[in-house]
Amino acid sequence: DGGITQSPKYLFRKEGQNVTLSCEQNLNHDAMYWYRQDPGQGLRLIYYSQIVNDFQKGDIAEGYSVSREKKESFPLTVTSAQKNPTAFYLCASMTSGTGSYGYTFGSGTRLTVV
């Protein structure tokens, strides 16, 4: 079955450490997205990519980095510059085009600073 796989499900980060969240999709979608979800807030866009080897900053990109070397993969690195990284991170993908398409989401990664 097609879908999006995020790993790991839970991740713990020590102070000053970089961590990488994995996102893989087999839907043949062109566009991929990373969102951060905090209690009581809407999903906030971190980065998105519409094509391989190209990506754009979202609303809260500071302290994060991404790469898009393959169509299927869009990993997110949470760097030590991100001062408040504890959150639920969601990866999504969407087919490109001018239609009214929605996202397919992964199951999320919960990151906790220890």
Place this chain on the structure above:
Amino acid sequence: EDQVTQSPEALRLQEGESSSLNCSYTVSGLRGLFWYRQDPGKGPEFLFTLYSAGEEKEKERLKATLTKKESFLHITAPKPEDSATYLCAVRVDNDMRFGAGTRLTVKP
């Protein structure tokens, strides 16, 4: 500025007690309004897409409607398994803007 506001923040219903969730939006160039269901610790699951004012979509006990300024998610005779957070989002340009969600609890 594009904004999506959902109300109420939380809603507690008795099983069988029908109600509605609201999503109001101010965006330019709306390219679809989306409803998702999210269970605790999981990713959102797609429910409906609405594009034009007056459009309605139904799925089991849920019905979504759209006007030029807002959308409603009507839940008829809810069951405990309908308990979840319901997210509304609007597609603008290359991404989506999400509301904060309505956390629905249905008690038996």
